[in-house]
Amino acid sequence: MNTLTTTDTAAVLDRLFAAADLEEVNPAPWPLDTPFADASAKQRADALAGEYMPISRSGGQLLYALVRHGRPETIIEFGTSYATSTIHLAAAVADNGIGHVWTTELSQAKVDAARRNLEQAGVAQYVTVLAGDALETLAEVRGPIGLLLLDGWKDLCLPVLRLLEDRLAPAALIIADDTTFANMADYLAYVRNPAHGYVTIAFPVEDGMEISCRT
Incomplete structure (x- = not known):
């Protein structure tokens, strides 16, 4: 069984990817006078509330396969946006018959849109959307965490990784998206240092992905 191929789920994902493709062709200008790098997380979230910024199609398929294989009971996602990646995670949970996705989003507009998309895709029951600052909303989520998506x-x-580190299960997977971005350098240096307890590999999907295993 593959929930990603069912009519409702596939239709929502096709809509989200199509909207993101249009967005990439006609990107909206940064709307604030404050430079992006100097804006707070909340300012960035509110300013880009209409931007999809999804995982790639191949990245989504990879997430689904990893969850199906590992069967984690607790999945954490940092960065819901419009729930494209969340739907892939939740579809795998549904097909496994075990697990739950806890996902975080700072923009209230995106929280509302994500919840609608999850409902329309038929996978809302497998997801809890935590609205607000992830460093606060994830503080009380219980482990052990079997899979963590950083997006x-x-x-x-x-x-966020450091916040959750003591709740990661042995052999937990940590997946970071967009690792070709310059501001991922500190993250990559951390997980690639064996002293921090990870085996990690760069995976060649769009914009890069780092897959790390907690040892």
């Missing part, structure tokens, strides 16, 4: 603001990926 929010890149400068916060390492702080």
